[in-house]
Amino acid sequence: MSMENMPTNPPPLSPPPTVPRWASWLARLALMGALLAGGTWICWYWLAHRPVSQRKRPERRATLVEVSQVAPVTRRVVVRAMGTVVPAREIQLAAQVGGRVVDVNAALTPGGRFQAGQRILQIDPGDYQLAVRQRSCDLVCAQSEQTVEAGRQSVARREYELLGQDVSESDKELLLRRPQLAMAGAAVEEAEAALEQAKLNLERTVVTAPFNAIVQSRGVDVGSHVNPGAALASMVGTDEYWVRVSVPAHQLRWIELAGADGQGGSPVRVSWESGWGLGVSRRGVAQRLMTNLETAGRMAQVLVAVRDPLELALAPDRRHPLVLDSYVRVEIEGREVEGVVVVPRTALRDGGKVWVMAGGSKLDIRDVTIAWSGAEEVYASKGLVAGEKLIVSDLGAPVQGMVIRTAAAGAAPVNALAGGADPPPEAGTPVGPDGPEAGSGDRP
DSSP: OOGGGSOSSOOOOOOOOOOOHHHHHHHHHHHHHHHHHHHHHHHHHHHHTOOOOOOOOOOOBOEEOOEEEOOOEEEEEEEEEEEEEEESSEEEEEOSSOEEEEEEOTTOSTTOEEOTTOEEEEEOOHHHHHHHHHHHHHHHHHHHHHHHHHHHHHHHHHHHHHHOOOOOHHHHHHHTTHHHHHHHHHHHHHHHHHHHHHHHHHHHTEEEOSSSEEEEEEOOOTTOEEOTTOEEEEEEESSEEEEEEEEOGGGGGGOOOOOTTSOOOOEEEEEOHHHHOTTOOEEEEEEEEOSSOOTTTOOEEEEEEEESTTOTTSOGGGOOOOOTTOEEEEEEEEEEEEEEEEEEGGGOBTTTEEEEEETTTEEEEEEOEEEEEOSSEEEEEESOOTTOEEEOSOOSSOOTTOBEEOGGGOSOBHHHHHTOOOOOOOTTOOOOTTSOOOOOOOOO
16 A cells, blocks of 8 residues: 555544443452451361360479588688787887997898897997996995904904903993994995996996897987987897787687697698788797787687798798788688588588488488588588588579489489379360460461
């Protein structure tokens, strides 16, 4: 066909058929009814065909515990406490005579040590040397006067014998010059005492250490003028230190104190970790019990004696010296206690109870008598029998008679350990919110 023969305008399209409005609403209502009917049927089916399972008692396992065999033993009580190092001998060295200090030992400094009798300082002896010479002359004069008076008495006795007269006893004493001779003798003794005093004062110009000591403080130097009684230095004895230990009063009965002669007493181990490090200790002896309680904690105070606290007999690189006022740890080895059971502190419940595995599988909560209580363990004297099993592990909710087991017994059910079985529940009982725990069922 040629372009000329083609029609110029296309024919008009026919309009689409119109659907009545009531037919559209009817289709929608039919669809909604079908959905509602399907949902209702599904709900009815699930409600009518609920899963049903057999009622079954849950299988419980016995609680696993750790136990320790009970065996009575004899143990020595060890009282652990803290203490403060104090001097056993401490003095304020004072001058006995006055004068100017002319010489001081180089060791008279804080920390300096002196042996007993070693010279510490020298007070000017000039005046005291002159006093000795003066008293020596006085003694010679008194002795001469006594000799002259003795000669006079001899002459008077001869004269009395030549006279041959009887006189009273009092007159005879005067005639024979006995009072004068006694006065001469007393004058000699006085001169001798004065000379001894002068010599003693001269000796006191040299100040010596009264015992083995270490200097705490120094109060004089060369050129100082001191009077009798003036403080020269503060010194502490080095032969022995004390450790003042605070212990609870109820633990005193375990500690043995030394006798009046210093012998005996509980051995004590003293450690000072901050100064000596770990594993280093010194030996001491429980010496005395102080008469008063500690003010703050109302605890008893025991004095522990430590000999040679500075360890001067050892080489300097091997010494572990005690330092005054240091806070140290002590372990006092007290008396022995027989037939007790050692219970770890963690196994003691409610202050005086323990857990025992009775009958091989039952928990027995039992009271025990505590003979001694320490920081890490206690000694039980009554309540436990040899061969029993003490529970040393924790239980969440302990109940008297509950079934327990050890690792050696395996994970057997409670019923097997108890020797019985629970009766099975009725079959077909549905699991409800008030029923026991149930297994899962299969859904259709």
